[in-house]
Amino acid sequence: QVQLEESGGGLVQAGGSLRLSCAASGRTFSDYPMAWFRQAPGKEREFIGRISGNGVNTNYANLVKGRFTISRDNAKNTLYLQMISLKPEDTAVYYCAASRSTFISTRSSAYNYWGQGTQVTVSS
Secondary structure, eight states, X not given: OEEEEEEOOEEEETTOXXXXXXXXXXXXXXXXXXXEEEEOTTSOOEEEEEEOTTSOOEEEOGGGTTTEEEEEETTTTEEEEEEOSOOXXXXXXXXXXXXXXXXXXXXXXXXXEEOOOEEXXXXX
16 A cells, blocks of 8 residues: 655746655555646546656656656655646646556556645646
8 A cells, every 4th residue: 555645736827837746655665656647627637647666767648748757766755746837738636646567557547546636726
């Protein structure tokens, strides 16, 4: 069992930056590939990117490539999402998730543990 808690959300102007954190507790953090998803009102949960357990490999959705960077500090049991050049359409609740499988997936159903989410609002 892994418990996840996101933080760092807030209100930011378009073009601004924000860094989200996801603190993990429970089992060995480095055992779990991690991902970030987001969900805007009235829309389905959307894959942002994923990072392997050792932090070496990352995969991103096309819509955030070049603007968002996922990293992790396994010594601190923390996952990060650095966001730059934010746009109003990035407004959503952002979730971190952990998977028990090393299979690379963009589907939310592939992830077993979820945080409660943190709101990011980008004003125009």
